[in-house]
Amino acid sequence: MPAGADPGAGADPGAGAGRVSAARGAERFLRHVALERGLSANSQAAYRRDLAAYGAWLAEHGVAGLEAVTPDTLSAYVAELGEGGLAPASISRRLSTVRGMHRFLFEEGLLETHAGSAVRTPKRALRLPKALPIEDVEALLAAAGGDDAVGLRDRALLELLYASGARVSEVVALDVDDLLAQDGGGDAWHDPERALADGGFVQVTGKGAKQRLIPYGGYAGRALAAYLVRARPAMVERGRGTPALFVGPRGGRVSRQTAWLVIRAAAARAELTAEVSPHTLRHSFATHLLAGGADVRTVQELLGHASVATTQIYTQVTADTLREHYLTAHPRAS
Known part of the structure; x- marks a missing residue:
């Protein structure tokens, strides 16, 4: 039984003066992240799942309330997650959520101590992003789409994913008004071919x-201009009218699942052996920019990373490339 457990805890872990049940604490924290942090619905759902699993574990081990949790309790929780075969990345995410709740409740004065402050996050195995070589990206883009409306859309979608490095969720959420032409280039709505x-x-x-x-x-x-002029108008007419940039044959906004299918189909036509996803294009965008001499902080801004440390993982990809070229070319490399 982990430290901090109360073997005599009853069936009502939320009863008693000053007691904070896992359910009550989770609801307070979830309201906080929803209102104060502006997290997406998907992120909120992930937080809720993590906290529900934590609450169930505490109940199973007889921990009466969150005020009874100690660093040893959380260490036991982490250890059991690892013994259950959960990946280090998933353990780190769950621990981060749980520590965030304990910290919030401590700062709000609902808990006297912050049990998570002394618990170390399990080391995560370094997983380098899988970036495609430039020639594979070119083959993928060349294989995307055709001259029909859906083909023109698919080519524009993939070109923009690679050109911007944006997340697929960000790209499918774009409206036409989110496209801005170069200064003096014209109106993207009325003259796309000139403007873009x-x-x-x-x-x-x-x-x-x-x-x-x-x-x-x-x-x-x-590619965007060809799609906006020759494809999108007819597609939108079949629907109820939408400001969405990328739409389907019936006029509705394209989904993330559709983007996945588009990339998978293009990769198959290009006969690429590597697994390709929308995130592959994002990884390739970052890696190719850094290999071309772009500053890490510039790439951080383009990717929308909150911390430059997240972006710096791509520098290891380019460092491997530099070393390979060095070993091949330098007369005294070995």
């Missing part, structure tokens, strides 16, 4: 409802 020929900017809304402006180049601009 040299690229422009796209305004995306990322995690925490934070907006950022990302440039895109002429390849994506011309």
Whole structure:
């Protein structure tokens, strides 16, 4: 039994003066993250699942309430998750959620101590992003779409994913008004072919409802213009009218699942052996920019990472490439 457990706890862990049950604490914390942090519905659902699993574990081990939790209790929880075969990344996420709740309740004065402050996060295995070589990206984009309306849309979608490095959820959420032409390039609504020929900017809304402006180049601009002129109008007419940038044959906004299928189909046509997903294009975008000399902080801004440490994992990918070239080319490399 973990430290901090109360073997004599009754069936009502939320009763008693000053007692904070896991359920009560979780609800307080979930209201906080929903109202104060602006987390997405998916993130809130993940928090709720993590806290429900934690509450069930506490009840199973007879821990009467959150005030009875000690660092040893949380260490036992983490150890049991590992023994159950949960991946280190998943354990870290669950522990982060639980520690966040304990910290919040401590700062709110509902708990006298912050039990999670002394618990170490399990080390996560370093997983480098899988980026495609530039020639594979070019093959993928060339294989995307065709001359029909859906084909033009698919090519524009994939070109923009790679050109911007945006998350697939951010791209499918775009409206036409989020496309900005180069200064003096014209109106993206009324003259896309002129306005977007040299690229422009796209305004995306990322995690925490934070907006950022990302440039895109002429390849994506011309693909977008072809789609906006030759495909999207007829698609939108079949629906109820929508400001969405990327739409389906019936006029509705494209889903993330559709984007996955589009990429998978293009990868198959290009005969790529590597597994390709929307995130693969995001990884490739970052890796290729850094390999081309872009500053890490610039790439951080483009990707919408809150911390530069998240972006720096891509520098290890490019470092491997540099070392490979060095070993191949330098006369005294070995």
